[in-house]
Amino acid sequence: MDSDNKKHHVVVVGAGFGGLYAVNNLVDSNVEVTLIDRRNFHLFQPLLYQVATGTISATDVSAPIRSIFGDKKNITVRLDSAVGIDVKGKQLTTSSHTNIDYDDLIIATGVSHHYFGHHEWQKNAPGLKTIEDALEMRRKIFTAFELAENEKDPLKRKQLLTFVIVGGGPTGVELAGALSDLAYRTFEKQFHNINTREECKIYLIEGLPKVLPSFKESLSDVTKGYLQDMGVEVLTDSLVTDIQNDTVFYKIKNENKRIESKTILWGAGVKASAMGKILSEATGVKLDPVGRVMVNKDFSIPDYGNIFVIGDLARLKDGKDFLPGVATVAMQSGEFVAQLIKNRTSKAKRYKKEFKYKNKGSLAVIGRNKAVADLGYFTSKGFIAWILWIFIHILYLVGFGSKVSVVTKWALSYFNQDKGNRLIFSNKQ
Numbered sequence: 001m002d003s004d005n006k007k008h009h010v011v012v013v014g015a016g017f018g019g020l021y022a023v024n025n026l027v028d029s030n031v032e033v034t035l036i037d038r039r040n041f042h043l044f045q046p047l048l049y050q051v052a053t054g055t056i057s058a059t060d061v062s063a064p065i066r067s068i069f070g071d072k073k074n075i076t077v078r079l080d081s082a083v084g085i086d087v088k089g090k091q092l093t094t095s096s097h098t099n100i101d102y103d104d105l106i107i108a109t110g111v112s113h114h115y116f117g118h119h120e121w122q123k124n125a126p127g128l129k130t131i132e133d134a135l136e137m138r139r140k141i142f143t144a145f146e147l148a149e150n151e152k153d154p155l156k157r158k159q160l161l162t163f164v165i166v167g168g169g170p171t172g173v174e175l176a177g178a179l180s181d182l183a184y185r186t187f188e189k190q191f192h193n194i195n196t197r198e199e200c201k202i203y204l205i206e207g208l209p210k211v212l213p214s215f216k217e218s219l220s221d222v223t224k225g226y227l228q229d230m231g232v233e234v235l236t237d238s239l240v241t242d243i244q245n246d247t248v249f250y251k252i253k254n255e256n257k258r259i260e261s262k263t264i265l266w267g268a269g270v271k272a273s274a275m276g277k278i279l280s281e282a283t284g285v286k287l288d289p290v291g292r293v294m295v296n297k298d299f300s301i302p303d304y305g306n307i308f309v310i311g312d313l314a315r316l317k318d319g320k321d322f323l324p325g326v327a328t329v330a331m332q333s334g335e336f337v338a339q340l341i342k343n344r345t346s347k348a349k350r351y352k353k354e355f356k357y358k359n360k361g362s363l364a365v366i367g368r369n370k371a372v373a374d375l376g377y378f379t380s381k382g383f384i385a386w387i388l389w390i391f392i393h394i395l396y397l398v399g400f401g402s403k404v405s406v407v408t409k410w411a412l413s414y415f416n417q418d419k420g421n422r423l424i425f426s427n428k429q
Contacts, residue, residue: 007032007074008345011092011100013082013275014108015042015065017327018311020398021334022106027072029342034100036092038081040065044397046327047406048128049171052137052265053178054186055413060405062131063398082109082275085282087304104306104341107275107293108334111312111325114269114290121243125266128171135425140263141179142424149193161199162261164248166240167268168206169213170364173223175267176204177366180230202232203259205250207239207268212364212372214324219372222381226366240268270325272313279309288315297354299337308337318357327396328360363389368414 008031012019015037026033044061051058069075084093091099113127126136141163148160163179165172183200194200204211204227210220211227211234224234235252242249248259272291280287285301286294292315295301299308299316311330316323323329336355343351361375363385371386373379380388390410397403 008103008341009034009101010104010106010341011036011102012106012108013037013092014110014311015039016045016108016110016311016330018110018330018334019106019108020068021331022108022310022338023069023075023334025335025338026342027069027075029074029345031341031345032074032076034076034078034102035065035069036078036080036082036094036100037065038079038095040077040079042068042398043131044402045129046393047397048131048134049175049178051131051134052128052175053141053182054138055178056406056409058131058135060402060409061397063402068398082107082278085278085307087282087307090306102306105308106334106337107279107307107309107313108311108330109273109275109313110330111270111272111290111292113266114271115266116269118243121266124243124246125166125248125264127266128175137265139424140265141182144263145183145187145191145194146424148199149191157199158201159246159260159262161194161196162201162203162259163263163265164203164205164259164261165265165267166205166248167266168204168208168211168234168236169267170362172204172206172267173211173227173364173366175265176202176227176232177230177370180227180232181367184231197231200231203235203261204232205235205238205240205248207237209237211236215362215364215372215374216379219374219379219381223364223366223372226370230367230370270312276313279307283307298340299333299355310334310337316355323357326362329357332357363392365389 010031010033012023012035020042023033023035041062041064047061050056065077069077080094080096082092083095090102092102093099112129115121126133144160148157151157165176179202183196187196212220212223227234238250238252240250246262248264250257276287276291276293279285279293283301283304292313293309295309295314295316299310299314301307310333312325359376363373365371369383369386371389372381373385373388394403
């Protein structure tokens, strides 16, 4: 092909919030875009915990990428994954042994679970980042109730009906609240041999002094109160030291303790995807302790102005603090870099060259009519925050069909206290 006739080529790796918003802002622009992801769908991670607890289905939080960009002539979608970068030749190597030329490269591959050097814990304590994670959590949770229904041994029965969630951030808090609603409301009358209110025990373990550490202290206190009212035992200042043989070992005030449970769920900490290390080896860019990429104010890598890292994989200081790993940062970073590329390729004279985060605040839902909202200029709790949480999540959920399906299932769950997605899937024979 004649290089003089080639359009500027932007390669985007990762179809999470950052990648999706970057590509969406390059639609119908004067550039060619190739979007690469190892999955053929965009995943709405904020609602994964509801897949894990049976409120909604996996398809409700998954939007096929081709249904989003399939009719956009300047967007090419590729099911693949990046495994290497030639920065001098400006080529990306994929797992299918294909070399893809790029003019600009946007990396948006996010983060995964972090077990703080104890990868062996993952076998007993699955995290919640993928559809498979959510379905595995669902399998563990629902199987525990099914087995407990007919278990005669008191010790085994207690282990089956004890649930431990590690991590008191938004994921852990929302998971604990949903699990409480499932155990004490939905299952209260559906299991004839289990007195869920008496027998089920739910523990939330957090290493810091409060749950939702990034929220204002008053809202953290409200959240803890909500959880306790819902039957969750909240253990703060408690550090997990080991997980083995269906047992969580933790330390609180220099006292070693343990909880025996067949269902241990992980919601603490993140580490960078493998692309962080690949970029570092190719460019020499510095990484933070968990592998996130230290980027310039425009999300480019030092000395490589045509390689950008956005979303959770990027580590950028905004004033005194680093940007949080939340969806709004990923969305805004994707939009910013896309606009930057459009301005450069159109040779615009004046445009924003440094990113400025617009903090939209944080929300967390704990249970029915119970939520907290920290929007900076004002805070809210209870029913109003709950309605706000619903509105925001429906607004950002991709796909009209998913919006209708989720709203319908939420309404049914609210009025009849039932969870319609309780099938147990397992690849184990």
